[in-house]
Amino acid sequence: MNTAGPTEWFFDFISPFAYLQLEQFDRLPATLDIVPRPMVLGALLNHWGQKGPAEIGPKRVFTYRYALYRAQTLGITLRIPPAHPFNPIKALRLAIAMGSSLDVIRRIFRHIWHDGHEVGSPEGFAALCEAMGCRDGLADVEAQQVKDLLRANTDRAISLGVFGAPTFVLDGELFWGEDATGMLLHCLREPGWLASDEVRRVSTLPVGIQRA
Template sequence: MPTTVDWFFDVISPFAYLQLEQFDALQQANDIVIRPRPLVLGALLHHWGQKGPAEITSKRVFTYRHALFRAQQLGIPFRMPPAHPFNPIKALRLTIAMGGSLDAVRAVFRHIWRDGNDVASPEGFAALCEAAGFAEGVTAVEQPAVKDVLRAHTDAAIALGVFGVPTLVHDGELFWGEDATDMFLQSLRAGWLSTPEAQRVSTLPVGIQRG
């Protein structure tokens, strides 16, 4: 039986796009089924009391450079949208309204991060729906059922302890970031999280806390 893994993402993240572009090979080589779970990163950050990378000027610049470098390193086509951060809510809902498959998610991500398009303006979002072959998405994203699914995924992520995107979740364990894919695979194949040192660092006491 294939291993089923939940993938929590927000389309606002370039690293989620980069990880997504590697999923076909990942699934085929490892007998994995990945279930996309869109969430609202802003709600996640608010819950944990964190700032987003784009809210710290120097981190914002580094993040964009790092995403570009990583894309070039991986050979994945990449172009930043015209402004970032942007409001991702309707694009997230669109992935749900289109059925929530990896293909639907990929179509949305590629329009933003491969082709570098705006999706936050009404015109930009309508163009996204057209490009994804789902023109009715302009109205479909306003359906209460679609909104409820996005809210449910966000709440489920918080309940699991998810603190950032992208995050793979398997058996309650979190693997955050595109660069944690290998760590996930090592844990899946060889039980890396059960090794003595991984167990030790997972239970270290807190030495000091900020007031």
């Protein structure tokens, strides 16, 4: 595994697991060149024909419980906003308008998932802009170049095979989910693991049966 190039991190503010993963970035090597990519998870789900976890009743309850469990296990403050799922589009555009730095992204995530604020309503988004110190945020998120970059990030995610959030993409390999952080670290320490015989075997298993 060649780690000379950047490591893309695809995320959506709608995901509590993206927040939990970001809060663990201090576990990653300082030499890792992380390029954040705000994207629209809903567009990915539509592309792959998937339902989101919150669209399946029992899975929705489990997802919130598991997110809370992970947060408590990791010692990370998590306060789920008052309604979920919510519309994350403007928050994603705001991150792009403000430069998509990890600092900006972290502050937005913490506003939502640490402090428990909603950002889907006009009032909630205006409060986010105020908290971020972005006086022109309401106008900035309507700029065509901002919209185009969010779409380009989402299209790139699809082209790379990304199917969920959060996802690291390193050398074309996908590491999906907060709980795959350890797998990414393992592959950085053991660069030959993905090329090992058993990993190669399970990566090319034939499909035994398909649903009609």
